[in-house]
Amino acid sequence: MPSLTDLSPSDHAIIQEVRGHGALRKRLLDMGVIPGAEIAVVRVAPLGDPVEYLVKGYHLSLRHSEAQQILVHTVMAGAGGDGTAPEKTGRWRRWLARRGHGR
Amino acid sequence: MAVRAGAQPLVVLAGNPNAGKSTIFNALTGARQHVGNWPGKTVAVSSGTAHWNGTSVTLVDLPGTYSLSAHSLEETIARDFILEEHPDVAIVVADATNLERNLYLAVQILELGAPTTLALNMMDAAEADGTIIDVDLLQRLLGIPVTPTVGSKRRGLEDLLQQAIEQATPQPRTVDYGQELEQAIAALQPEIARLIDPRAPRYTALKLLEGDPRIEALCDQSPAAVALRDEARAAAQRIGTIYGDDVELLIADRRYGYVHGLAHQVVTNSRSAQQRSTTDRIDDLVAHRALGLPIFFGLMALVFVLTANASAPFVTWIDLVVNQVLAGWVTAVLTAVSAPAWLLSLLVDGVLAGVGGVMVFLPVLLVLYFCLAVLEDSGYMARAAFVMDRLMHLLGLHGKSFIPLVVGFGCNVPGILATRTLENRRDRLLTGLMVPLMSCAARLPIYVIFAAAFFPGNAALVVFGLYVLGIALAVLSGLLFRRTLFAGTADSLFVLELPPYRMPALHGLVTHMWRHSEEFVRKAATLILLASIVVWALLNLPVGVDDTADSLFGRAAGVVAPLFAPLGFGNWEATGSLATGLVAKEVVISSMSVIYLGDNEAPEPQPVDVAADLRAVVVGFGEAVLESVKVVISILPGVDLVSHDGAAGDTSLSIALQQNFSPASAAAFLVFVLIYAPCIATVGALKSEYGGRWAAFSIFYLTALAWIAGLVAYRLALWLG
Known part of the structure; x- marks a missing residue:
């Protein structure tokens, strides 16, 4: 099942499962990131991480490592017409992203 | 701090972060508030007094939280405070523009069993969004009083207090968690009331079923309670298998289902979902992929320049008032009554210099806190964290940690105090330990004079290199502390709400600015004053000492000096100057002038003209205001962070330095100055924020690091020639 990190800006999805444990999972659940809730990708931070989402009517930003714990079912692929450029993967961003995956 | 003042009712404010809780707190208490430690705990809570209808109420502002589990310090504080202090009323401040998530916390506070009332805050923003909330219906559905408020405009606050005191009911409606869970709760409750907590058995039962580590720990006290915990675990497991989900998730799901239903019934929204809000449009710019970072750095530069230059x-002006006018008056009065010279010296060079040393921080702090409050209250701080998190996370820190470090370049004291904007204590501490390595403005004159005297061709490069060295050592120290002192502590979560932008209320900004500045002066004043007097005494003892070399200070410096021989400056003059730098770093240069060039001050008392002095004070203040306004305006076209006022002109000192230092020992001295023990005001800030032990650790660590780095610099410089 795809996770939140597989979505692109303006994609909409329904949360299927919140993995992880302890403080992270509890915080996510407490903030309304629960199975069945709708979530949309708003924008990516300048250095590629974190990413801003829209859930339960408010804006929430999550690190890559946090968003990976959230499995989703995409309901609507974004039109990409909101001015947000597709993900660019320069060397610098790839390096940063690798550091992010390490943990 | 006593939480309860006599028989005054105790009212707590709870709510989500950004729900406007502190705005309501500030509006209700005004200046009658202070931050103090909750007795017996190391956590600080803000409390104050509110007056309503002839009665006084003690108001406590609990940390903003989304929930009441034990996974974060803030949540633990909020929960324990309500459970242990039994407030007469808990006011839950809910953001009317985001009712659902705010009610999620409200229903949990109801489960704690405290009499509760709900403030439906930011009603104006909700109305502007086209949101209409049926307050009466919400009141009936929740079973508690609900008051619409606009904290920033002080609307509805009188009603809120009245409702809170008169009508809060202890028997509200509760969430139905479904048959299985409700049965388990009912089975656990009587035993919990008997063994663990008689006041909030339902809440405790829920937490035991969730497997909350802190509540489970409460069960360790008796075998009966351990059996109870095992019973709860078994029940949780059984329910988990029935639903195919864990209890933690089930409870969150049920609770969200309940508040979603509530919100659905009471909220009517006329605005279409397609419409983009002002916040969206600001964020398109501020969090833009290409522009986000430049905008952030621009704002940081602005805060930096404002803190340093506008103050x-x-x-x-404060220097004029304390060290010239007041010192002049004291001198005149004491001379008139023929007081002994030592008393005059103690008052002028010890006490007044110390008072001045504290007071000069006040303008800096006022400006800094004002800027930070604007960033925080407007909602930009969350965007700063969003933009910077990627970089700061490499150090295991949160995006917000960048701000205290930048502020530290102006002055370490506000830098350390700015760590308060971080939510997690580990992050605050880790950042606070890195701040002293940011070269503050007071160290700059030392760099400039030495660089001009020893490296005339490369002076700018040397100064710049020292700044970079400080940053590099801060990063390395951060990584080191993270692996050692804080090994095993997990990096704080990022999970961050980006709240809608709001226009900060001036009243709130001013309250914030005063409260924090006053707090620093109060906490650090004694330490700074004491240190000034001790240094004065050391310089002037034994009685009648004339040459600094013969004073206790000079002798002590002579004893310590050999320690610095490996660094190339093992003489009492250099050591002594460094020691005076502990009062304030820029004092190193004035000490060196006194030591190398001799005291050329004229001790003759000047005739005092009170009227002229007062005129100078008033005119000086007016000029300061004008000057400050000019600085603020001149920021707009270009930014010049470094001012070299009167630094290079000190030629006689340069010659004296060239006679006493070699280029290599000068380099080692500069590196040592960059790193060694922070000034007494910074130590005061470290102590007030993190406690005496961490302040002592910082002094020791930095001095040791300075010695090692100084040695490396000296050897390297000798080797390079």
């Missing part, structure tokens, strides 16, 4: 004229 500078007032610093000069």
